[in-house]
Amino acid sequence: MPELAELRLTSDYVNVNSKGITYVNVEKNPEHKGANLNIPFNYFNISAESRGKEIVMTFRDQDSDASISVRITMGMSGHFKLTNTGSEPKHAHLKFYRKDGTTLSFVDVRRFGKWKQGETWSDNRGPDPTVNFQDFIRNIKSNLHKKDFDKPIHEALMNQKWFNGIGNYLRAEILYRVNVDPFISAREALTSNPEIYQLCKLLPLQAYKLGGGKIKDWENPFGKQIEAESWSEFMICYGNPIMAKMTDRNGRTFWFDQKWIM
DNA sequence: CGTCCACGTCTAC
DNA sequence: TAGACCTGGACGG
Numbered sequence: 001m002p003e004l005a006e007l008r009l010t011s012d013y014v015n016v017n018s019k020g021i022t023y024v025n026v027e028k029n030p031e032h033k034g035a036n037l038n039i040p041f042n043y044f045n046i047s048a049e050s051r052g053k054e055i056v057m058t059f060r061d062q063d064s065d066a067s068i069s070v071r072i073t074m075g076m077s078g079h080f081k082l083t084n085t086g087s088e089p090k091h092a093h094l095k096f097y098r099k100d101g102t103t104l105s106f107v108d109v110r111r112f113g114k115w116k117q118g119e120t121w122s123d124n125r126g127p128d129p130t131v132n133f134q135d136f137i138r139n140i141k142s143n144l145h146k147k148d149f150d151k152p153i154h155e156a157l158m159n160q161k162w163f164n165g166i167g168n169y170l171r172a173e174i175l176y177r178v179n180v181d182p183f184i185s186a187r188e189a190l191t192s193n194p195e196i197y198q199l200c201k202l203l204p205l206q207a208y209k210l211g212g213g214k215i216k217d218w219e220n221p222f223g224k225q226i227e228a229e230s231w232s233e234f235m236i237c238y239g240n241p242i243m244a245k246m247t248d249r250n251g252r253t254f255w256f257d258q259k260w261i262m
Numbered sequence: 263c264g265t266c267c268a269c270g271t272c273t274a275c
Numbered sequence: 276t277a278g279a280c281c282t283g284g285a286c287g288g
Contacts, residue, residue, distance in 0.1 A: 075281090
């Protein structure tokens with residue numbers, strides 16, 4: 001269930017479950033079209049960091065200063081799961097074997113997630129609005145003249161070049177909280193309603209605090225039970241049958257306040 | 263059984 | 276701006 005908050009929770013999960021752990025091998029499920037990972041270390045450690053909708057994992061050799069980075073995206077269904085070796089989930093596509101007889105798996109039912117060895121953050125994505133808020137604002141403001149901002153704000157918010165980490169539920173929740181017509185241009189909306197910038201930081205942080213989305217079968221990486229109540233107080237627009245919805249120009253369902261229908 | 267839908271990108275006419 | 280890439284859950288007949 002991956003937008004900014006879920007990516008952050010996923011990297012937390014990797015870190016919490018990898019602290020002080022020795023990894024010994026990496027294997028790719030041959031069914032997956034992605035490239036094999038080549039981690040030529042006998043014993044290594046793993047850590048992860050998220051920005052927007054990307055995670056960078058770092059593999060550190062225990063016997064030297066060498067390290068390797070791998071950039072991963074989650075697609076629609078990617079997540080990590082720690083199990084005993086031999087009991088990995090059905091759709092485990094990368095398996096990170098550990099000395100203690102357990103495996104950390106990258107699990108991705110739909111296989112839209114991707115990885116690339118030797119890469120860190122993509123340069124075609126903007127700054128993370130929660131980690132680098134000032135850069136996030138600067139990046140948008142200094143490019144507001146561009147054609148991307150001619151598009152309606154509800155579409156522009158999905159553009160990872162400017163709004164890294166915002167996805168389909170966050171755009172709905174952000175716009176629902178602003179008194180702005182979601183069909184006016186992004187340039188006009190951002191100029192007249194600069195609180196949109198703030199919400200691009202605050203709402204992902206709030207979703208993170210709540211333990212991530214509960215839209216479908218998203219399992220909180222810590223197994224923490226989220227009170228359905230607090231989550232439903234957060235998710236007030238997306239998927240709510242009393243809201244209006246339409247299919248946007250990219251084929252995604254956009255949920256919004258029906259007061260904006262002519 | 264079938265059709266529709268899903269928290270996201272990608273690339274090919 | 277369609278489709279392609281994927282699996283599976285919900286729901287209809």
